Amino acid sequence: MTKIQKQCAICEKPFIPKTVNSIYCCKICSDTAYRKRKVQLKKEEQRKAVASRIPDERKYISVPEAIILFGVAKSTLYRHIRQGRIPAINLGTRLVRIDRATIEKMFPIREDTSGMKEFSAVKLYRLEPEDCYTIGEISKKFGISDSSVYKHIRKFSIPIRQIGKYVYAPKSEIDSIYNSE
Ligand SMILES: [Zn+2]
Structure with missing residues (x-):
C-alpha cells in the first residue's frame, strides 16, 4: 500500500503521517507549534x-x-x-x-489565521491516481515548470502522493489554483 505524504505545518518538509490527523512531522515540530499557539493566546x-x-x-x-x-x-x-x-x-x-x-x-487588527493552516492540513483528499495529475501532467497542461509546480504545492499546502517515480496531486486542488486567474 502506498502511503500519502503530507507537508509538516511547521518545517514544511514532506512526511508520512502516522494518523490522518497528523500535521507535524516530529515531536520537535509539534512542540514548536504548541509553544507558538500559547504565545498567540x-x-x-x-x-x-x-x-x-x-x-x-x-x-x-x-x-x-x-x-x-x-x-x-x-x-x-x-x-x-x-x-x-x-x-x-x-x-x-x-x-x-x-x-x-x-x-x-x-494598522487594522488582523484576523488570526494561524489556525486555518492546520484546518486545511487535515482536509481529506482522495489521492487515487484517477483523481490526480502527475507533476509532469500539471506542468504540461498549465505550461509551468516542475519546480514552480512544487513551489505552488508547498505554498498552498496541497497534499501529494508518490507512487513509484511519479508524484501525484489532486486534480481539484490543482485546477482551483491554476484556473482561478
Ligand atoms: Zn516538521
Missing part, C-alpha cells in the same frame, strides 16, 4: 485586557497601549509620530498620547 488575552480598560470614547491612547492593541512595533509607532502621520500630544516625559482612530486605520 497570551498576546490575544493581553490585547483583550488592554482593550477592555480603554473606553470606546477615549480618543488618545498611550504608546504601550497602541503596541498591544494593534500589534505594532514601538519603533514603527515613533517613526509615524515623528513624521507627523499619527497625531500625538505630549503630556510630559514618557507621556505621549496618540490618536487612536488614526492608528486603527493604519
Whole structure:
C-alpha cells in the first residue's frame, strides 16, 4: 500500500503521517507549534485586557497601549509620530498620547489565521491516481515548470502522493489554483 505524504505545518518538509490527523512531522515540530499557539493566546488575552480598560470614547491612547492593541512595533509607532502621520500630544516625559482612530486605520487588527493552516492540513483528499495529475501532467497542461509546480504545492499546502517515480496531486486542488486567474 502506498502511503500519502503530507507537508509538516511547521518545517514544511514532506512526511508520512502516522494518523490522518497528523500535521507535524516530529515531536520537535509539534512542540514548536504548541509553544507558538500559547504565545498567540497570551498576546490575544493581553490585547483583550488592554482593550477592555480603554473606553470606546477615549480618543488618545498611550504608546504601550497602541503596541498591544494593534500589534505594532514601538519603533514603527515613533517613526509615524515623528513624521507627523499619527497625531500625538505630549503630556510630559514618557507621556505621549496618540490618536487612536488614526492608528486603527493604519494598522487594522488582523484576523488570526494561524489556525486555518492546520484546518486545511487535515482536509481529506482522495489521492487515487484517477483523481490526480502527475507533476509532469500539471506542468504540461498549465505550461509551468516542475519546480514552480512544487513551489505552488508547498505554498498552498496541497497534499501529494508518490507512487513509484511519479508524484501525484489532486486534480481539484490543482485546477482551483491554476484556473482561478
Ligand atoms: Zn516538521
